[in-house]
Amino acid sequence: MSGTRLTRRALIAGAGATALAAPALASFGAKLGGMIDLALPGGPSLRPTTPAFPGKGEMIVQRIRPPLLETPMEVFREGIITPNDRMFVRWNWPMPTEVKAAEHRVAVGGAVKNAVSLTLDEVAAAGETVEVVAINQCAGNGRGLSEPRVTGTQWGNGAMGCAKWTGVRLKDVLAKAGLGAGAKRVRFTGLDVPLTDGAPQFIKSLPMDMAMRDDVLVAWAMNDEPLPILHGFPLRIVVPGWFSTYWVKMLSTVEVLTGEDDSYYVADSYRIPAQPITPDAKDFPTVPITAMPPRAFITSHTTGDTVALGKPLTLEGIAMGGDAALERVDLVGKGWEIPCDLGPDEGGPYAFRRWSVKLPQVAGDFADIGVRAKNVNGAVQPETLAWNPSGYARNVIERITLRAQ
Amino acid sequence: MRAAALIVALALASCDSSPEIVFKDASLTLPDDPVDLPEGPGRDAVIENCTACHSPSTMLQQPKVSAEKWESIVGKMKKLYKAPVDDAAVPAIVDYMVHVQSLPEAKP
Structure with missing residues (x-):
């Protein structure tokens, strides 16, 4: 830990922290880098920071495996664009650590006229290249600040970032297969898969009106660089204005649905109360989390x-x-x-x-x-x-x- | 009207010609979790049943919740995420999580 990029908020040198209580997390800090206090009410509030992840600068470690890395708030002082090496990282399931570009395919199927399997070059040539600057924010950003506290990844407010995304329009990729009759939603699958048999894969879908928007992309570049693996190489979905749960990474399948999506991460998870509730409420109606508020x-x-x-x-x-x-x-x-x-x-x-x-x-x-x-x-x-x-x-x-x- | 204006603005941001995109292979090596779980009753049960999916660091970062909540969380891991957790180990896992959450946190 050389002292570069240290946060001024309650950063402890790892060596000093080892002498204190709670040996496990403190030694974590000593082994990885420093420690930061996220001011989570009631704690535990300290998190290790590390530059140890490939392609990343000093990041707050919420989880090592699969990685959950938070951006220190100081990064947001530097401008409206979050550099790739400081963008937060979030994976639900483990991702492959190697991707061969020539072998990767994006299958476009479901309710389409002609199912196709596209190479990366075919995806990139599916339409005109579009650039969009958009904020990528985890649905759970700031969860650790909830009072009363709730379980899950205990993010501070750094599970967000803003980048320039470059790709083709999703609707142009869909046009390679042609929408079939009754197309209602478009669902995405990535290369990340559950560790356990029978667990739900992280698949997400957009309603057709969103999928056909001119600024919803299949993107390959982030701030003019190829998407890093940690951010979804080789392709990810970009949905400006919507939470990043829809921004499926390592895109491998695009599936057109004719009905509602009953898959776990749409039907059962990533949902919010339809109306305001109190913490003791039970069995309330929910709706999918979609658009971001200010x-x-x-x-x-x-x-x-x-x-x-x-x-x-x-x-x-x-x-x-x-x-x-x-x-x-x-x-x-x-x-x-x-x-x-x-x-x-x-x-x-x-x-x-x-x-x-x-x-x-x-x-x-x-x-x-x-x-x-x-x-x-x-x-x-x-x-x-x-x-x-x-x-x-x-x-x-x-x-x-x-x-x- | 606003929506129409935005679409025009985005169209203007489009490139006029196809860029030279060259997709290259990518790979990376992820760091290991250097944390050891603190000693405590049930530690072995946690290592045997939980650490295949969960980094020790994550487990130590959760807000303090009741034994009942930990039991329901382990139940969710089994039912929903098909975690191969031994039913006989659940009480020990719950005991351990309650124990580690009772440990003091390091303060700056």
């Missing part, structure tokens, strides 16, 4: 930071509109709010956008301040968490406290 983050400061009393203060950060363009961001405190200035539209409606606000003079502590994003469809971040038992779609206003001195 979110905003302060990246210039973290909670507990000290600011200069009597001096001007500039706060900065990033925001997203979710499935529609960002309209505005407001700094909110107890009983007050101040509009923030939006930065230039660098990446379009599905990208992060910078915001900033300059306060003329710090008059005292800032207790529980946050930023609240609103999109052009009128969706706005709520004051209180829309709690759900899977910790999905967190978009409560994230608050920090700054001390004036």
Whole structure:
């Protein structure tokens, strides 16, 4: 651990941590890199950080196998594009660690006129090449911050990132086979498979209107580089504005369905309450998690930071509109709010956008301040968490406290 | 109207000509999990039944939940994900998870 890319939030040198309690995780930090405190309520809150994964910089380790790697929040200070080596990594099941390009095929079948099996070159030539800048965000991003806590991957807010994706339109790939009568959904399978016989494979489907959108891609490049294996080499689905559970990686099968999708990860998992619930609710109706809501983050400061009393203060950060363009961001405190200035539209409606606000003079502590994003469809971040038992779609206003001195 | 405007914007971002995409083979080697599970009652049952799928690190990062919740989680692994967990080992697995969650966490 050389000290490069260290986070300033509660990073402990691994060597120091080994002398403390909870030997297992601390020694993990010592062996891999450092430790970071994700401020998860009630803990355990410390996570190891490591640059040990191929092609990745310093990442927060949520799981080694199959990898779950979180992006440190400091990365989001650097711009609206998340570099490939800092993009979060999430696999439900183990993925192959080797893919031969010449042998890979994408089967397009189901309710189609002529089922086809396409080489990578045939996929790439299926239509015009399209570039889209879009945020890839795990449905469970921020799950670890839920109160009451819920089980699952205990992400902080770094299971998100924004990249430029290059590929062909999914609808052009579908046209190679031709849609059959009654086509209703399009389902995707990747090369990742369950470890146990009979366990559900990670397959996901989109309704036809989404599948046919002009910006829904079969992508091969991420920020102008070939998709790394950890991000779905050789091809992945890109669905701007929707959570990344639909962005199936290592795409191997495209299947047109004529009915509803009864597969596990659509019918039974990745679902949220149809109406708001309380933590003691049982047997409530659910709907699939789909479009992303707006979110905003302060990246210039973290909670507990000290600011200069009597001096001007500039706060900065990033925001997203979710499935529609960002309209505005407001700094909110107890009983007050101040509009923030939006930065230039660098990446379009599905990208992060910078915001900033300059306060003329710090008059005292800032207790529980946050930023609240609103999109052009009128969706706005709520004051209180829309709690759900899977910790999905967190978009409560994230608050920090700054001390004036 | 907004949707129409977005589609136009995206179309403008399209390239005019086919790019030279060359797909090359890819491979990587993933690191091992260096964590050893702490000593405790039921540790062997966890190693025998759980670690084939779950890195030790993951198990140690879950929020504190009750023994009943751990039992239901193990049941879910068996029923839904077809994990070959020995029924006789379930109480020991639950005991171990409750035990490790009672250990203090290292603090900076």
